[in-house]
Amino acid sequence: MAEPKLSKDVYNVKSDENADSKEHIYLEETFYILSKKKSVFRVRLTSKGLSLIKETDDCSKEQTILLRDIIGSKCMRSKRRRVGARSCICSSFVGHQQLKVVDENSGDLDESDISAYLYIYAYNLKRSRRSFKRERTTITLRFRSYDKYEDNNREAQKWRTTIKCLLVDQPITYTLPYNDKKLLILLNPKSGPGKARELFQTKAAPILQESDTPYDLHVTKYAQYAREFVRTRNVYAWRGIVAVGGDGVLFEILNGMFERLDWQQAFAEVPLAILPCGSGNGLARTICHHYNEPYIPQNLTGLTMALARGKTAHMDVVRVETKSKIMFSFLSVGWGLLSDIDIESERLRAIGGQRFTVWALARLVGLRKYKGVVSYAKIKDVSNLPKPKHPLTISHSVSQDGALDSPEADAFFDCDENSEVFTSAVNGKRHQRVDSWYSVNSRRSAFYSTRGSEYHSVTSSGSEMRSPVHACMHGPASHLPSLMFQLPSHWVHEEGEFVMVYVSYQSYIGEDLLFAPRSHLSDGIMWMLIIKAGISRSQILSLLLGMSQGNHSEINTEHIKMIPVSAFRIVPEGPNGHLTVDGELVEYGPIQAEIFPNIVNLLVPDTK
CATH class of the missing domain: 3.40.50.10330 (Probable inorganic polyphosphate/atp-NAD kinase; domain 1)
Incomplete structure (x- = not known):
C-alpha cells in the first residue's frame, strides 16, 4: 500500500464552482482489493470532500462524497472473520460488510488481524423523483501497511483527525478536536x-x-x-x-x-x-x-x-405586547381565521398536521367576521433596509405628541418589586406601562446554576424543577408607545370587519404553508396579510390552497392585501375571538408588536 501523500494543491476542474479555484489535497492513499486482480481504490481527502476512484483493467469509476455531507468517522478493529468471507481492504460502494468490526476497547478481538478500520459516515443528497432526500452511506477504509496494529491505527487516526478538523473548520492537527460542552x-x-x-x-x-x-x-x-x-x-x-x-x-x-x-x-x-x-x-x-x-x-x-x-x-425576534404582559416571538401573530383553525383544531392533535386541513374546511362553512382597528408602520422599500448592528439594544422615551425619541445609549433595567411603574401623561391621563423591564406582580429574579450536567437518555428522577419566584421579562426596550397611547402620525389605520389578520416573519408558518416567500431569517421585515369581510368563501379557499406555493403573496385586491411592516397594532372589538403568538393562545384584546433583527443565533445546515 502506498504511503499517504500530504498537503498538495490541484485545480478543481470538475467542481461546479469557479474552475480557477484550487482544491487542497490533505491525504491520499491507494487501497488494493485482493479479491480482484489489478483492482485498486485511489482515495483522496480534499477540501471538497472524499474522492474515491475505483480502477480496474477495463474501467474507472469515481465517486465523491462532499465534505458537507460527511457527519463523522470512527476507528474500529476486527472482532472475528466470517468463514469463507472475502478479504476486502476497501469497501466504498454498495456491498455487504465482510468483517465484524467493533470498538478497539471491546473484548474478543481478532489479534491475528493487524488492520485498522476507518468508518466514515455520510448522508448524501439524492434525487428522488421530483425532490431530494438524504441517503446514508458508510465508507470503510482498511489500513494494514504496517506489521503492527498500533502503526496501522495511527494512520487511520490521522485520517479521522483530519476529517474532524475539516468538519469543525479548525486548523489541521494530529490531535482530535474536542469540545467538552x-x-x-x-x-x-x-x-x-x-x-x-x-x-x-x-x-x-x-x-x-x-x-x-x-x-x-x-x-x-x-x-x-x-x-x-x-x-x-x-x-x-x-x-x-x-x-x-x-x-x-x-x-x-x-x-x-x-x-x-x-x-x-x-x-x-x-x-x-x-x-x-x-x-x-x-x-x-x-x-x-x-x-x-x-x-x-x-x-x-x-x-x-x-x-x-x-x-x-x-434570526429576528418580535416583541409582542398585550394589556398585561410582554413576550417574544419568532414565527407569527394571528387574529381571525388561521388562529381559530390553529386553536380549535387542538382536539384533533393526534392526526398531526392534517388537523389544520380538516378544521379549515369546518371554519369555511361557519365563516366568522371580526370588528376592530388594524394599524401598521409600512415598509416602503423592502430591498434597501439598513442592516442593524448586533446585538441590538435601544432605549427610548415617549414625548408628549406621541413621537418617538431613540437615543443611541443602551438601557438596562433590573426587575425589582420596588421599581417605579413607567407612566406617561397623554391627554391628561396616566396609564401603567408594561415594558421590557417591568412585569405585572414582578419580583426580583433569582437564578440558579449547575456546575455540571448528567447525560440523560430519559429525564432522571428528581430532576423536576420549578422556579419559586415570579419571572420578569427583559430584552430590548420598545420603540412603541403604550397600547393606550396614540400611535405616530405616519402609521396606516384600517377600521372595519376582518376575516383574518395574520403576520409572519418566517417564510413558512407550517410544513406546507409558504406564507411569506420573500421573507428571510434576519431581514427586519414582518409580512402582514389582511383579509377583509365581504370576500367569498370560494376566494378564501382558493387563497388557502395557494399558500402551499406562496401564490397569495402578490395578491392586492379590495379584500386581500399583503404588506411589509416593521410594527403593528391590532385592537379587536368585543370579547370573543382568538389571538395567537407562535401558535400559542394569548389574551384577547389590544396587541402590538415590533421586530428586532439579529437577536438570536440559530444552528443551521452547512451549505459550503
Whole structure:
C-alpha cells in the first residue's frame, strides 16, 4: 500500500464552482482489493470532500462524497472473520460488510488481524423523483501497511483527525478536536401526535452518535418546563439548546432566555435549534427552505446534521405586547381565521398536521367576521433596509405628541418589586406601562446554576424543577408607545370587519404553508396579510390552497392585501375571538408588536 501523500494543491476542474479555484489535497492513499486482480481504490481527502476512484483493467469509476455531507468517522478493529468471507481492504460502494468490526476497547478481538478500520459516515443528497432526500452511506477504509496494529491505527487516526478538523473548520492537527460542552436537548413528548421521543431516539440520536456529538436530554414534565429550565440554569454549560417538538417548545425556550438578566450574553454565546416533531413545524420548514435542505415530515436528518456541524445564522425576534404582559416571538401573530383553525383544531392533535386541513374546511362553512382597528408602520422599500448592528439594544422615551425619541445609549433595567411603574401623561391621563423591564406582580429574579450536567437518555428522577419566584421579562426596550397611547402620525389605520389578520416573519408558518416567500431569517421585515369581510368563501379557499406555493403573496385586491411592516397594532372589538403568538393562545384584546433583527443565533445546515 502506498504511503499517504500530504498537503498538495490541484485545480478543481470538475467542481461546479469557479474552475480557477484550487482544491487542497490533505491525504491520499491507494487501497488494493485482493479479491480482484489489478483492482485498486485511489482515495483522496480534499477540501471538497472524499474522492474515491475505483480502477480496474477495463474501467474507472469515481465517486465523491462532499465534505458537507460527511457527519463523522470512527476507528474500529476486527472482532472475528466470517468463514469463507472475502478479504476486502476497501469497501466504498454498495456491498455487504465482510468483517465484524467493533470498538478497539471491546473484548474478543481478532489479534491475528493487524488492520485498522476507518468508518466514515455520510448522508448524501439524492434525487428522488421530483425532490431530494438524504441517503446514508458508510465508507470503510482498511489500513494494514504496517506489521503492527498500533502503526496501522495511527494512520487511520490521522485520517479521522483530519476529517474532524475539516468538519469543525479548525486548523489541521494530529490531535482530535474536542469540545467538552454538550448540547442541551429539551424534548416535549406531547408535541403534535406525541411521537417526539420515538423520533428523536430513532432518527436523531444515531446521527449524533456517529458525529461524536454529546448531549443532555431532558424530557419536559409540564407546561412551561422548558421556559423555567433555561431561565434558572447555567446555560453556558452547553454549546447549544435544542427544542425537540413543535414550535411551542421553542417559544418557551425563547421567552425563558429573555427572562434572564444576562439575556444578551446568553443569546450571543448559546445558539438555539429545533428538531421538528410537532404539527406545524413552521420554523424548521423555513430553515430547510433557506438552506436548500430537503424537508421530509418526521425525517430529522438534515437538521440533526446541523446540530453536529455547529454553523450559526442570525434570526429576528418580535416583541409582542398585550394589556398585561410582554413576550417574544419568532414565527407569527394571528387574529381571525388561521388562529381559530390553529386553536380549535387542538382536539384533533393526534392526526398531526392534517388537523389544520380538516378544521379549515369546518371554519369555511361557519365563516366568522371580526370588528376592530388594524394599524401598521409600512415598509416602503423592502430591498434597501439598513442592516442593524448586533446585538441590538435601544432605549427610548415617549414625548408628549406621541413621537418617538431613540437615543443611541443602551438601557438596562433590573426587575425589582420596588421599581417605579413607567407612566406617561397623554391627554391628561396616566396609564401603567408594561415594558421590557417591568412585569405585572414582578419580583426580583433569582437564578440558579449547575456546575455540571448528567447525560440523560430519559429525564432522571428528581430532576423536576420549578422556579419559586415570579419571572420578569427583559430584552430590548420598545420603540412603541403604550397600547393606550396614540400611535405616530405616519402609521396606516384600517377600521372595519376582518376575516383574518395574520403576520409572519418566517417564510413558512407550517410544513406546507409558504406564507411569506420573500421573507428571510434576519431581514427586519414582518409580512402582514389582511383579509377583509365581504370576500367569498370560494376566494378564501382558493387563497388557502395557494399558500402551499406562496401564490397569495402578490395578491392586492379590495379584500386581500399583503404588506411589509416593521410594527403593528391590532385592537379587536368585543370579547370573543382568538389571538395567537407562535401558535400559542394569548389574551384577547389590544396587541402590538415590533421586530428586532439579529437577536438570536440559530444552528443551521452547512451549505459550503
